[in-house]
Amino acid sequence: MSDALTYRAAGVDIDAGNAVVERIKPLVKRTFRPEVMGGLGGFGGLFNLGTRYKEPVLVSGTDGVGTKLKLAQQLGRHDTIGIDLVGMCVNDVLVQGAEPLFFLDYFATGKLDVDTTVAVVGGIAKGCELAGCALIGGETAEMPDMYPPGEYDLAGFTVGAVEKDALLSGDSIVSGDVILGVASSGPHSNGYSLIRKIVERAGSPFDLDLGGVTLADALMAPTTIYVKPMLELLKSVPVHGMAHITGGGLKENIIRVVPDGLGLKLDASAIVLPPVFDWLMREGNVAREEMWRTFNCGVGFTVLLPRDAVAAASALLAKHGLKSSIIGEVVPAQGDERVHIG
DSSP, X not given: OOOHHHHHHTTOOHHHHHHHHHHHHHHHHTTOOTTEESOSSSSSOEEOOTTSOSSEEEEEEEEOOTTHHHHHHHHTOOSSHHHHHHHHHHHHHHTTTXXXXXXXXXXXXXXXXXXXXXXXXXXXXXXXHHHTOEEEEEEEXXXXXXXXXXXXXXXXXXXXXXXXXXOOOSTTOOTTOEEEEEEOSSSTTSSHHHHHHHHHHTTOOTTOBSSSSBHHHHHHOOOOOOHHHHHHHHHHSOOOEEEEOOTTHHXXXXXXXXXXXXXXXXXXXGOOOOHHXXXXXXXXXXXXXXXXXXXXXXEEEEEEEOXXXXXXXXXXXXXXXXXXXXXXXXXXXXSSOOEEEO
């Protein structure tokens, strides 16, 4: 995160900017890796790849958290939305086998609130720690003509690296590979425009109990960051492909990594909706086909691999506290519709 010099350039009150910097410095420094050069406050973040990679391919990603921000602001919960921001970016570059190296954020608001800003950036720093990447820069902008009081926007950017010969392109995926679904922590950061409409129509029952968790807690659960378990998995079993289940849900994301000529057969009976998704489907009268296309439905990440590697993969993921199960397989494509759920 930038220092007072950059805050001035962004039009942020100097005293407020300095107060934020002093409180976030220790949070940010905890994310630093040995490759980080310099400290906070430069015009650009420095990261030395060194000789760790023989033939590195850099993989970049950028994302936001959509209208989950609206819910965070409505509930006054700002400490985990930064984890969502990191998760949405690093899980994407992970799909190609890349290790996220560093992260940058953009925080824009009408008028800077020190406590809110520190909570948000603290979440970003926590997300970076979970992903093992360094938070080496960022920007905070105060724009009263753009945002009403109490509102802010977020964007994140990450760069990862992978050896060229280890890049996951999907070319090794073959018919007969199974799809191992890895559990999500909830809706993550997708489908919140629909979620907010359903919640509003239901009378905003945020205290509703969903199997021991309130609706508010279920909806605000931060995005699972799969980086460390998946990087270990890549070293342990023959992974042919991976997919991060974001906007487009199970229906549209896994197929993105599957070569032409192949399709997917997903087993609906193997995908048991967690309570929050079951409530959304019933309360919103959402058709199951729309659920597949909008939400992760409890599966936040998928791994495509040979069937005989599933036991080892599941055991490794369980060691990291991640539940997984086979939810389908790769099959020859049949017609224009490449994804079948039944």
